[in-house]
Amino acid sequence: PSATVICGRNTDWLMMKALLLLSMLAALEPWSQAVPQWPPQAMLDFVPLSGERNGIYSEPEDSLSSIVGAINVNQLAIQKILRTLKKDIICPEPFFPILGECFYAEHNINLNWEGSNKFCKAMGSQLAEPKHIEAVYSHLKSKRGDKKILYWIGARSDGDVNGTWTWNSGDSVTANQWSPGQPNHQAGVPVCLDIWLGSETESPGTGDFGCDNKGHMLCEIEPIVL
Numbered sequence: 001p002s003a004t005v006i007c008g009r010n011t012d013w014l015m016m017k018a019l020l021l022l023s024m025l026a027a028l029e030p031w032s033q034a035v036p037q038w039p040p041q042a043m044l045d046f047v048p049l050s051g052e053r054n055g056i057y058s059e060p061e062d063s064l065s066s067i068v069g070a071i072n073v074n075q076l077a078i079q080k081i082l083r084t085l086k087k088d089i090i091c092p093e094p095f096f097p098i099l100g101e102c103f104y105a106e107h108n109i110n111l112n113w114e115g116s117n118k119f120c121k122a123m124g125s126q127l128a129e130p131k132h133i134e135a136v137y138s139h140l141k142s143k144r145g146d147k148k149i150l151y152w153i154g155a156r157s158d159g160d161v162n163g164t165w166t167w168n169s170g171d172s173v174t175a176n177q178w179s180p181g182q183p184n185h186q187a188g189v190p191v192c193l194d195i196w197l198g199s200e201t202e203s204p205g206t207g208d209f210g211c212d213n214k215g216h217m218l219c220e221i222e223p224i225v226l
Contacts, residue, residue: 088226113192116152116217127154128220150215155193179205
């Protein structure tokens with residue numbers, strides 16, 4: 001009996017709340033357009049996900065369109081960046097490409113460093129300042145075989161044993177651009193930078209040599225970027 005009474009009381013209370021709510025809504029009838037819709041239209045626009053997640057709602061269609069649009073914009077931006085990073089490089093004749101740089105190796109003329117520097121400038125180029133010494137060495141070695149050849153490139157020292165080595169562009173020659181044991185020049189002797197194609201046991205890199213000695217020259221020119 002007590003359970004019946006409790007149930008009855010609960011039912012009466014719920015009915016009273018419902019009637020009170022209905023009367024309040026009736027009083028607000030002129031402003032009914034301002035009453036928020038439930039469920040919100042955005043939720044009605046949601047599309048149920050497939051599979052075991054049917055009870056979960058996905059994003060609204062307009063949000064999905066915005067996301068897809070943003071993805072497309074980002075893809076275009078990424079493609080633009082990739083095109084920038086992977087630009088087509090063309091080297092004017094007779095220069096050849098190595099890792100985005102253009103070089104010309106002269107094998108028929110022997111000049112000292114200063115003469116080699118002028119030779120390259122006469123071609124509209126400069127003595128090379130290769131960023132990838134090992135790649136350049138490997139290329140030259142593959143073309144010249146076992147021949148021992150010295151190529152002047154574009155840096156020199158002030159002649160001091162602990163002096164500064166500087167490229168023609170003004171940048172300093174870094175330690176990892178030297179062959180093991182280099183530089184090994186004597187103080188007071190003007191020395192310039194070279195790439196030496198020696199024996200197979202010699203490591204690729206650069207060495208120092210008296211600037212007045214004669215050698216071939218490795219010139220470099222700016223690539224044509226498409």
